[in-house]
Amino acid sequence: MADKKPESQFYQRPPKLGKWESFRVFLWNSETKQFLGRTGASWAKILIFYVIFYALLVGFFAVMLAVFFQTLDMKKPKWQQDSSLIGSNPGLGFRPMPSDKNVESTLIWYKHSDKGNVQYWQKEISKFLAVYNKTNNPNADKLEDCRQFQPASPGKVCDVKVDQMWHPCLKEVGYNFESPEGGPCIFLKLNRIFNWVPEYFNSSTIEDENLKMKDELKREIIEAEQKNQHHIVWVTCEGENVADIEHIGPIRFIPQKGFPSQYFPYQNQDGYLSPLVAVYFEKPKRGVLINIECKAWARNIIHDRVDRRGSVHFELMID
Template sequence: MALNTFYKVLVGVVVTVVVILAIAVPVALLCCGDADRQTPGLNAVPGGNILIKEGDPESGKAYIEKITSFLKPYMEMSKKTEVINCNSTVRPQGNQVCDYPESFLSHCGRSTNFGFNRSTPCVLLTLTMDESFRPTPYENLHELPKDIPRDLLADMEEDLENGKLRKGIWVDCNNDYLYSPKPLFPDYYYDNVDAEGYLPPIVAVMFKLTSKKNQDIRVECRLWAKDIDSTDQRSKVSFTLRLDGE
């Protein structure tokens, strides 16, 4: 009898643990989502379904708080001694990492609440790379595929340096947008990804929704580089925007 009771208790404990895990794992996935991943690939903050209401600042509050929290480590970078201002000729060495000043966010900065109170919400894109995912940048216009988006091609042509493309991984989103600082993750940000305090660069994308009220706007942002497989989920990120109003 005592043995049967023991097994009943044991079975009860196992069932309880399984139920807790079944609940906890989906909740954790819903909580964090793609935007909080640090695994290689393109990510968006905030991500998922983004809903705001025209004339209602409270509707954007959660998104503003999420972006503010995400940016906190970036805002503290300048206090560290190993942080430098990088460009195509000044690259990180040793334990150095590239700074990402807030001014790069431009119209998507904290002073505008990231556009959420103006019906022009901003989404921050980051690209994390390591040895398992390290696309090769295009070097000139002749290497571009025929299906390159026209708007991205125009941005590339405007940004040529001595006839060559700026080195880095380009990104394009399939909707009305405005990029800050530009639709490019510069290659020098990836020279020292293992250094302490390293943070990936950000491309901020502002979406103008005032002419698209009360409809779900599905956005897909995609990386463009020499050897990216368009079916590789790490090379793209999707989210939905909606502005409710009269």
């Protein structure tokens, strides 16, 4: 006679199901009313738990961010100059830059008769100079035509006018990239450092043996001082090696050989424009790679060729 005791019925092994049948039962068990192994009440409880958990987590971080932002000034950095990672020694930047495909390159290489090749460099300069056009500057009302060495009025910044005085470094003539004889215009800018004020050279501070300043620049500083026009961060460009010096040819700086004092200090003013110097290579040798180093000169700018402090390096080659 079969055993009819409840205990033997309770411990009876469930029927063995195949893989697909087990999966179907896992998705929806009609006997226990479970979906993916949980009943509706169980899913509701776990959903409510995670909603509350993440809401509290978001609230906690929102409060922490609010407290953190109370310690910051959106107009100026908390750590400045020597107290910051940037430091107090500005470097130089140049435009146009090579393509992003070769981000480590500093070579400006083109063939003046190849319009497709030349257009890349021209477009890069035009893109860089776009903000210097008042129609593209959202804070054009802040710009003021400053007199040289005279700071802007309160609430204003000095304009940088790229006008006919900059010829041939103008868009209308292709920044001279298409010239069959002359060289291109390369634009230099001093990197921004908040609240940095240059210490300008004069006749009594140019004889430091550690400066390695050329006699030509010394004469220019002395002449500018006699006219009370020496409040400039001077700029020089030259070939790095003997062969480069021979091949670079004459250079002209437009509109002047440096960055005048009315553009300093940079304090994150609305509409601020970094001052520019266009370096016009009048007749560089063709078919030769020329290594060029440009330096910014002020008493509180230290030059270091290895770290490129206070200077910038690029190469120029015209086919």
